[in-house]
Amino acid sequence: MLKPSIFVTRKLPDEIIAPLTEKYEVNMWDKEDVPVPVETLRAHAKKAEALLTMLSDPIDREVLNNAENLKVIANLAVGFDNIDIKAATENGIAICNTPDILTDSTADLTFALLMSTARRIVEAAEFIKNGEWKSWSPLLLAGHDIHHKTIGIVGMGSIGQAVAKRAAGFEMNILYHNRSRKLEAEKQLGAVYCTFEELVIKSDFIVCLTPLTEQTRNLFSRDVFKKMKKTAIFINASRGAVVDENALYDALVEGEIAAAGLDVFVKEPIDVDHPLLNLSNVVAIPHIGSASMATRLGMMKLCVENIQAVLSDKEPTTLVNKLNV
Structure with missing residues (x-):
């Protein structure tokens, strides 16, 4: 039986992703400082059950309407203006962010x-x-x-x-x-x-x-x-x-x-x-508001926890669009 697929749109530390690799097939863009190409993002979003995204990733209605299996997007930011929340809600996709910790x-x-x-x-x-x-x-x-x-x-x-x-x-x-x-x-x-x-x-x-x-x-x-x-x-x-x-x-x-x-x-x-x-x-300065090591690692961990929660049919900690998941 195939494991549920998760796509991470930027290279993150192995220890952060490790809790996901035990139960899921995790694909991760292999560049730390270069954004994932839009075409690659859309291809992975089409089949993935979860996305771990950056604030620079455009998650528009086209991406969301074609995401056949997608259940959750965990955005590594407190803001989520890069995501079409209305389209996500219409498609039953939970959107999570990382407030408070930063x-x-x-x-x-x-x-x-x-x-x-x-x-x-x-x-x-x-x-x-x-x-x-x-x-x-x-x-x-x-x-x-x-x-x-x-x-x-x-x-x-x-x-x-x-x-x-x-x-x-x-x-x-x-x-x-x-x-x-x-x-x-x-x-x-x-x-x-x-x-x-x-x-x-x-x-x-x-x-x-x-x-x-x-x-x-x-x-x-x-x-x-x-x-x-x-x-x-x-x-x-x-x-x-x-x-x-x-x-x-x-x-x-x-x-x-x-x-x-x-x-x-x-x-x-x-x-x-x-x-x-x-x-x-x-x-x-280059958008480094939350860029301390402890805070950024904490944000990454929160994204992972939110994905785990949704894929286990539990309420995530920081749900933006209040779906019944």
């Missing part, structure tokens, strides 16, 4: 990106490496203070609240905008709920942590950047498509805002000749 690591990175951008850390490091440091001077690479400033968090989920906790340690004033009020955060951290427009106008640091939906796509537009303080610093650690990148570039060049720290981009990997990468007031 909250603190992503919050650490988000705040590190904020600090690096504000205090021009990357620029200063390159200044030394390029042999430009000739003497100390009073305003050499002077940046922006973080302490006692106002941070505006757009998207006050678990990661947003974790960032707010870190901001509280810097005695920052915390504003937030979210689909719903977070009363516990207001009580514990002194966070103040406000409209999106109020947040944009009042904040010294605007930190985007909202998921990508049709409502948030291009949320940060030309008009929004014009409403920010000229000294404002914009941080995006959510999804690239929540930002109009052309509008952001113009805002930075024209001095409508002071700087930007970006972990995500509309196209990933971003082209090396992208205009944003030529600006000294942009800190750009």
Whole structure:
């Protein structure tokens, strides 16, 4: 009797996959740093009972409608905008993600990106490496203070609240905008709920942590950047498509805002000749929000556990689309 088939779309450590190989036929793309070709993904999805996917894998309606045996997709990310959830639900396919386990690591990175951008850390490091440091001077690479400033968090989920906790340690004033009020955060951290427009106008640091939906796509537009303080610093650690990148570039060049720290981009990997990468007031990093060894391994293990649960007719730990599986 043939074992149920599982396809893993990126090379993962053997010890992570080992629990699956005991009961299932596991096929794994053999590249760690190169995405699986779409044609290969579709061919495996057509016959597999489970997929372990990356956030960069496009799982569209065509893939899902032709997946004859597919029962579960475990996505190695908290976001799942790469998957057509409606089509998956219509086809009875469980979608699982990896929330919570990455909250603190992503919050650490988000705040590190904020600090690096504000205090021009990357620029200063390159200044030394390029042999430009000739003497100390009073305003050499002077940046922006973080302490006692106002941070505006757009998207006050678990990661947003974790960032707010870190901001509280810097005695920052915390504003937030979210689909719903977070009363516990207001009580514990002194966070103040406000409209999106109020947040944009009042904040010294605007930190985007909202998921990508049709409502948030291009949320940060030309008009929004014009409403920010000229000294404002914009941080995006959510999804690239929540930002109009052309509008952001113009805002930075024209001095409508002071700087930007970006972990995500509309196209990933971003082209090396992208205009944003030529600006000294942009800190750009390659989507590493949750990239600590412990966190990434934990995310992988959670994906494996979710697959095991669904294929054993049990409820997975982090089910996105609430199927009766």
